[in-house]
Amino acid sequence: MRHVRHGGPYQSDEGSVCPSPGNAELVVIESLLPARSPRLKGEDPEHIQALAETDAQLPPIIVHRATMRIIDGAHRVAAARSRGVTSIAACFFDGTDQEAFALAVRANITHGLPLTHAERVAAATVLIQQNPSWSDRSVAATSGLSPGTVKGVRQRAVPEGARDEARIGRDGRARPTDPIEKRQQIREVIERSPGASLREVAKQVGVSPSTVRDVRCRMQREMGAEEPSALSGSATDRRIDQPAPKLRQVTGQSQVADINATLDSLTRDPSLRFTESGRAMLRWLSTRAVRPGEWHQLVSQLPPHTAYIFANLAQQCADEWGRLALSLKQQTREAG
Structure with a gap:
């Protein structure tokens, strides 16, 4: 989705849709077109009266720049009209009509007069029809429904043969529906x-x-x-x-003890401690030594789609460690 334009950093509809009032622009109310609201019964007179009577500073409305149609703030505009006000603070949204509707739905579930369940279901139906590649979770996050409810809405709104083979999730990745x-x-x-x-x-x-x-x-x-x-x-x-080769059959605790003992011994070696190259090697090694099993908990919590990337990275690091070992062994043979 495109971003709302205002004086501060851009924010998507995943974050706040109400920019700072100090950075909004004044627009003439008569230049605005009515909102394509997700509300089934239109504006609520009681809510308009409550806004008209408040002394609190209300947040700016959001307007679709291309059409000057209200995206969020129809009740605030109506309240301003009832007070005889001719202009109102607004920020502009640059995007398509479909993106503007999605932003309107998002805005109306996060603040102001909340949408009813029926209105959220109706909004989800439109979102699915306008954005058939959106996943159930993406539609749910925008409409304020559960993914399970959105799934039922999709089944009623879109014939099975017309559904996309893949859908785009909230992370932007496409995943197969089957x-x-x-x-x-x-x-x-x-x-x-x-x-x-x-x-x-x-x-x-x-x-x-x-x-x-x-x-x-x-x-x-x-x-x-x-x-x-x-x-x-x-x-x-x-x-x-391929599984990692087992160099020797020892317990994980024994391997950890061996690595720690070796590093401790190297740290006490005067030829390393009192030379710049030795200290540099010790510092380098202390941040890169991997103890057996210390990665288990980290791996279990990784997002599934990153496993292959980390696998490649781990293999590249292992290959580089192998080349280091061969180089050191070669130096040992030459020195001997």
């Missing part, structure tokens, strides 16, 4: 092109690389690892899919 069908498509692509990389398959099917990796792993397990190279993908994919 994940089972998408996974079947991934299987078919992998079977046709077993050497294709995760990203190649993901781009062809329209899913995330992590989803492709999950399907590939399931297919490998179903095959019982009888043909380990049949679904191997690219070299990078194989490194990610």
Whole structure:
């Protein structure tokens, strides 16, 4: 959605829709067009009277710049008219008619006279019709309904055959509406092109690389690892899919103790402590040493769509550690 223009930083409809009154512009009330309000019964006379009688400074209204139509603040405009006021503070919204309606709905569930449940359902119906690619959660966040209620509204408002294959969530990412069908498509692509990389398959099917990796792993397990190279993908994919090698069978606590003891011993080594290069190496190593198992809790809390990215990053770091180890071993052999 476009942003509301005002004197401070831009804010989307995810945040406050009421900018600071000191940064608004005065507009002539007669230049404004009526709001395309989500309210089913129009303006509430009692609410207008309450606003007209208050001495409090009311927030600016929001106006669609392209049409001069009121987006938010119809009751405030009516109250100003009843007092004989000819101008009102307003901020302008630059966007489409559909975006303006979504902003109007959002504004009317966050402040002022709240929308009734029936009005929120009616607003959700319009939002779904105007934005069929929005996810249930995105529509719910805008209309003030639960995702489950929005799902029911969508089923009544849009025929099954007319629904989009993917929807855009609140994070801006597109996700398939029928994940089972998408996974079947991934299987078919992998079977046709077993050497294709995760990203190649993901781009062809329209899913995330992590989803492709999950399907590939399931297919490998179903095959019982009888043909380990049949679904191997690219070299990078194989490194990610393979479990970490077990160098030695010791408990995690033993490995932690070994690492801590080694670092402590190096820290006490005079040849390192009293040389600039030695101290620099100790500082570098102390911030990069990874203890066994310390990452478990972090990984379990990651958003699913970032797992593949972190997997690639971890593999790159592991490769670099491997090159460091080889370089140090080479120095040892040359010194010997």
